[in-house]
Amino acid sequence: MSAGRGAAPAMLPPRVEVSPLEPTLRLLRAELERRCPEDAVGLDALERSAMLPPGKLLRPLLFTESAAAAGMRREDTLTAALGIESLHVGSLVHDDVIDSDTLRRGRPTVVARHGTPNAIVTGDALIIGAFRAVAACADGMPAGERHLAVVRTLADAGVDLCRGQVMEDELRGEPGSGLERYLTMVSLKTGALFRAACLGGAQLAGAPPAAQEAFTRFAEHLGRAFQMTDDLLPHISDAETSGKSVLSDIANRRPTFPVLLCWREADEHERGQLSAALGGSLPAEAALETVRGLLASTGALEAARAEALAEASCAKAALLDLPGTAARDALSTVADLSVNRDR
Amino acid sequence: MSAGRGAAPAMLPPRVEVSPLEPTLRLLRAELERRCPEDAVGLDALERSAMLPPGKLLRPLLFTESAAAAGMRREDTLTAALGIESLHVGSLVHDDVIDSDTLRRGRPTVVARHGTPNAIVTGDALIIGAFRAVAACADGMPAGERHLAVVRTLADAGVDLCRGQVMEDELRGEPGSGLERYLTMVSLKTGALFRAACLGGAQLAGAPPAAQEAFTRFAEHLGRAFQMTDDLLPHISDAETSGKSVLSDIANRRPTFPVLLCWREADEHERGQLSAALGGSLPAEAALETVRGLLASTGALEAARAEALAEASCAKAALLDLPGTAARDALSTVADLSVNRDR
Numbered sequence: 001m002s003a004g005r006g007a008a009p010a011m012l013p014p015r016v017e018v019s020p021l022e023p024t025l026r027l028l029r030a031e032l033e034r035r036c037p038e039d040a041v042g043l044d045a046l047e048r049s050a051m052l053p054p055g056k057l058l059r060p061l062l063f064t065e066s067a068a069a070a071g072m073r074r075e076d077t078l079t080a081a082l083g084i085e086s087l088h089v090g091s092l093v094h095d096d097v098i099d100s101d102t103l104r105r106g107r108p109t110v111v112a113r114h115g116t117p118n119a120i121v122t123g124d125a126l127i128i129g130a131f132r133a134v135a136a137c138a139d140g141m142p143a144g145e146r147h148l149a150v151v152r153t154l155a156d157a158g159v160d161l162c163r164g165q166v167m168e169d170e171l172r173g174e175p176g177s178g179l180e181r182y183l184t185m186v187s188l189k190t191g192a193l194f195r196a197a198c199l200g201g202a203q204l205a206g207a208p209p210a211a212q213e214a215f216t217r218f219a220e221h222l223g224r225a226f227q228m229t230d231d232l233l234p235h236i237s238d239a240e241t242s243g244k245s246v247l248s249d250i251a252n253r254r255p256t257f258p259v260l261l262c263w264r265e266a267d268e269h270e271r272g273q274l275s276a277a278l279g280g281s282l283p284a285e286a287a288l289e290t291v292r293g294l295l296a297s298t299g300a301l302e303a304a305r306a307e308a309l310a311e312a313s314c315a316k317a318a319l320l321d322l323p324g325t326a327a328r329d330a331l332s333t334v335a336d337l338s339v340n341r342d343r
Numbered sequence: 344m345s346a347g348r349g350a351a352p353a354m355l356p357p358r359v360e361v362s363p364l365e366p367t368l369r370l371l372r373a374e375l376e377r378r379c380p381e382d383a384v385g386l387d388a389l390e391r392s393a394m395l396p397p398g399k400l401l402r403p404l405l406f407t408e409s410a411a412a413a414g415m416r417r418e419d420t421l422t423a424a425l426g427i428e429s430l431h432v433g434s435l436v437h438d439d440v441i442d443s444d445t446l447r448r449g450r451p452t453v454v455a456r457h458g459t460p461n462a463i464v465t466g467d468a469l470i471i472g473a474f475r476a477v478a479a480c481a482d483g484m485p486a487g488e489r490h491l492a493v494v495r496t497l498a499d500a501g502v503d504l505c506r507g508q509v510m511e512d513e514l515r516g517e518p519g520s521g522l523e524r525y526l527t528m529v530s531l532k533t534g535a536l537f538r539a540a541c542l543g544g545a546q547l548a549g550a551p552p553a554a555q556e557a558f559t560r561f562a563e564h565l566g567r568a569f570q571m572t573d574d575l576l577p578h579i580s581d582a583e584t585s586g587k588s589v590l591s592d593i594a595n596r597r598p599t600f601p602v603l604l605c606w607r608e609a610d611e612h613e614r615g616q617l618s619a620a621l622g623g624s625l626p627a628e629a630a631l632e633t634v635r636g637l638l639a640s641t642g643a644l645e646a647a648r649a650e651a652l653a654e655a656s657c658a659k660a661a662l663l664d665l666p667g668t669a670a671r672d673a674l675s676t677v678a679d680l681s682v683n684r685d686r
Contacts, residue, residue, distance in 0.1 A: 043502075043509045094467060098460040117441040117512065120463065124437060124470060125505040131474045132498035135491055144488035148478055151494050155475035159386075162468040166386045169460065 020326075020333055021061060024074055028060050031078040032085075046122040047129070050093050050110050051086070059084045059197040062222075062334065066201030066215050068327035076137075080150060080204055083133030084197050087158055090126030093119055095165075099252070130154060134200075149203040157196030164189025173253035175263045175274050182260050183224065190230075191223030198222075198331075214321040218331065221315035226338040228308035231256035235292075235301055237342050250287050253278060257307075259291065262300035270294055312339045363669075363676055364404060367417055371403050374421040375428075389465040390472070393436050393453050394429070402427045402540040405565075405677065409544030409558050411670035419480075423493060423547055426476030427540050430501055433469030436462055438508075442595070473497060477543075492546040500539030507532025516596035518606045518617050525603050526567065533573075534566030541565075541674075557664040561674065564658035569681040571651035574599035578635075578644055580685050593630050596621060600650075602634070605643035613637055655682045 019025075036048035060081035067077040095101070096109040097119045103109065111119035131151060138147040167185045171177045198219035202212045234246045235258055249256050263274060276282060277290040295301050315335040322328050362368075379391035403424035410420040438444070439452040440462045446452065454462035474494060481490040510528045514520045541562035545555045577589045578601060592599050606617060619625060620633040638644050658678040665671050 042513075043506050046509075091467070094463050098463055118509070120437050120441055120466075121505050121508050124434070124466075125502055127467060127470055128498050128501035128505070131494055132502060135495035135498055138491055144491045148481055148487045148491050148494070151474055151491070152478035155471055155478055158471035159468055159475060162464050162471070163386050165464050166389075166461070170385075 020330055021065075021337075024061055024064050024068075024330065025057055027074060027078060028057050028064065028081060028085075029054060032057075032082055035082065043121070043125055046110065046114060046118055047125055049113065050089050050122055050126060053105070054085075055089075055105055057085060058226075058334070059088050059193050062194060062197035062219070062331070063201040063204075065327045065330045065334070066198040067205040068201075069322055069325050069331060070202045070205035070207035070211060070215075072201075072205035077201065077204060079137035080134045080147075080200065081197075083130040083137075084154065084193060084200065086126045086133060087130035087154065087161075088193055090123040090130070091158075091161055093123035093126065097123070127158065130158075137204075146204055146206055150200045153196050153200045153203060157192040160188045160192035164192065168254070171255045173278060173280075174255060175259055175278050176271065177255055177260070179260050179264065182255060182257065186224055186227045187220065190227040191220055194219040194223040194226070211322055214318050218315050218318040218335075221311045221318060222335055222338055225308050225311035225315060225335065228257045228304060228311065229339050229341070232258055232301065232304050232308065233341075233343070235295065236305075246291065247284055247288055250278060250291060251284065253280065258295055258300045258304040261303045261307075262291075262295050262298045265298035265300060265303070266294065270298070308339045312336065363673055364408075364680075367404055367407050367411075367673065368400055370417060370421060371400050371407065371424060371428075372397060375400075375425055378425065386464070386468055389453065389457060389461055390468055392456065393432050393465055393469060396448070397428075398432075398448055400428060401569075401677070402431050402536050405537060405540035405562070405674070406544040406547075408670045408673045408677070409541040410548040411544075412665055412668050412674060413545045413548035413550035413554060413558075415544075415548035420544065420547060422480035423477045423490075423543070424540075426473040426480075427497065427536060427543065429469045429476060430473035430497065430504075431536055433466040433473070434501075434504055436466035436469065440466070470501065473501075480547075489547055489549055493543045496539050496543045496546060500535040503531045503535035507535065511597070514598045516621060516623075517598060518602050518621050519614065520598055520603070522603050522607065525598060525600065529567055529570045530563065533570040534563055537562040537566040537569070554665060557661050561658050561661040561678075564654045564661060565678055565681055568651050568654035568658060568678065571600045571647060571654065572682050572684070575601055575644065575647050575651065576684075576686070578638065579648075589634065590627055590631055593621060593634060594627065596623065601638055601643045601647040604646045604650075605634075605638050605641045608641035608643060608646070609637060613641070651682045655679065 032051060032054055036044070036051050038048075040048045060078075063081040063084050064074050064077045067081075068074050092104065093110045096104060097111045097116055100111070101109050102112040109119075110122055114122070131154065134147060134150050134154060138144060164185055164187075167181075168189055171181060171185060195216055198215040199212055202215040207215070231249075234249060249259075259274070259278070263271060266274060273290055274294055277287040277294075282290065312335045315338075316332050319328050319332055319335075375394060375397055379387070379394050381391075383391045403421075406424040406427050407417050407420045410424075411417050435447065436453045439447060440454045440459055443454070444452055445455040452462075453465055457465070474497065477490060477493050477497060481487060507528055507530075510524075511532055514524060514528060538559055541558040542555055545558040550558070574592075577592060602617070602621070606614060609617060616633055617637055620630040620637075625633065655678045658681075659675050662671050662675055662678075
């Protein structure tokens with residue numbers, strides 16, 4: 001009896017937490033596999049090696065859920081949604097050429113595996129493929145204007161992304177460059193594709209202007225929450241799980257959110273120490289020690305975390321201007337996850 | 344009296360040959376200057392330094408004249424036409440990174456002046472800007488479907504261009520790779536943007552399918568005539584005027600049209616000599632001497648010239664399926680010029 005009673009639960013599937021985002025992610029992954037077949041050769045094989053295995057698929061997820069929140073069937077959004085991912089990955093492939101990075105998502109980068117010429121051409125094809133995807137998904141649909149609006153949104157975002165890259169380079173090694181310029185840079189470099197994903201999805205679904213504005217506001221705050229958390233992660237988790245390290249940011253003289261907050265709170269003497277540590281004149285370990293000490297003494301990490309949480313809250317508040325749907329709840333979940341993750 | 348009679352002609356403007364293409368080129372140059380202002384900074388300044396001074400503007404010229412031949416006002420085509428140029432120049436900027444080229448159109452390349460990171464981002468922005476231009480020119484126009492068709496045509500061409508680059512790389516150092524593969528490569532690498540220009544212009548103007556097909560055929564033949572002539576130029580003019588040299592093609596092991604024809608006509612012994620000259624094992628001057636000798640003995644240069652002229656004739660024949668207009672005559676002039684130029 002006790003054996004029988006004990007056996008019954010064992011017959012049930014194990015109880016696991018299934019993310020409410022999982023069904024859409026599964027649709028996107030399946031479509032991605034279909035579009036990048038295993039037997040691809042030449043340029044198609046290069047594109048496959050850049051796109052698969054997939055990353056978080058955050059931008060196509062935002063596109064599809066935004067379109068769904070505006071009343072569209074998720075299945076009809078997948079091609080355009082993966083277009084956004086194609087633009088994102090194309091830009092990452094070029095980033096890795098620029099930074100001579102050899103690892104991404106735990107595996108060798110396209111440039112490391114296939115060389116600079118192939119990586120540049122692969123990135124180009126992925127970027128151009130984004131527009132092809134959006135235009136292609138109009139096949140058999142009457143509303144050409146909607147698709148054209150998505151093309152425009154995506155192109156604007158792509159150019160903003162390039163501007164953000166140039167601006168990030170200008171801010172390099174400038175801990176005193178200021179939070180305002182940092183937020184502008186984040187809005188361009190990270191926010192642009194988040195906005196394009198949410199606004200583009202809404203446009204494809206034919207959302208009215210007021211709803212499009214709410215999606216855009218949501219994306220803007222989400223982009224900040226996401227990037228602030230990205231900047232914070234190396235400081236609050238070990239390098240293995242976060243996939244990046246404080247040392248790498250210091251070595252690249254990248255202006256990150258906690259460091260900018262630290263500068264704002266620091267006195268003259270501390271600012272001098274911070275400049276020296278980020279200026280490349282100290283040995284790496286000593287620089288790391290100094291930065292860690294200053295971040296702790298100024299309370300910059302806690303402040304950065306609080307700001308990221310506040311941005312996520314603003315993102316969720318923007319969603320309240322939209323009708324209550326499962327898709328809206330999914331977008332809210334993305335906002336929660338953007339600040340609660342370890343990679 | 345004789346002074347009076349002699350003075351009259353001197354009052355007339357000097358008689359100069361004005362190309363029938365000049366008015367459209369002037370429109371395009373003015374619009375380009377307007378879009379790339381002198382006081383541009385950051386990414387805009389980088390884009391300006393890539394786009395200006397302009398090259399031959401052949402692709403936007405084809406776009407505008409094709410649209411005009413299909414009934415559109417030239418002034419309404421300029422934004423989209425320069426979109427094609429933007430994609431073309433973006434691709435050249437990346438080409439120069441790949442080949443580490445330091446000179447283009449007689450001045451330092453973007454990569455030589457601004458470094459690899461800036462050149463990659465500039466190329467990306469120009470490529471993305473092409474789609475932005477096409478989408479933007481729909482402002483205030485009702486026919487979204489037409490613009491979306493142009494986006495699709497341009498994206499297809501952009502991906503073909505990338506495929507052509509990968510294929511050209513595969514053919515490197517293979518004089519026996521065959522004319523068929525060469526023609527496929529030319530159709531992808533050169534033909535793609537010529538097709539996109541002519542078909543895109545026709546689509547923007549709302550040309551019927553039969554006319555679109557004629558524009559496409561024209562562009563396909565024109566692309567071949569143009570590339571065959573490009574390959575021939577270093578052999579029939581000196582390096583200064585042609586801007587490229589046989590030596591550079593040999594050094595890059597690029598399979599060019601005359602060399603492929605030479606291979607086809609050569610016997611076993613001559614093929615061995617040609618392979619050795621192109622394989623990089625001979626000193627540059629000796630390789631040049633050998634290639635020149637074999638091109639002469641096989642009659643390859645004359646054969647290449649004849650093929651280029653035949654393609655230009657086919658291009659002009661395709662135009663006869665279109666209504667007779669000044670724009671159609673301009674396209675015919677482009678076909679003549681494609682095979683009669685020294686750079």
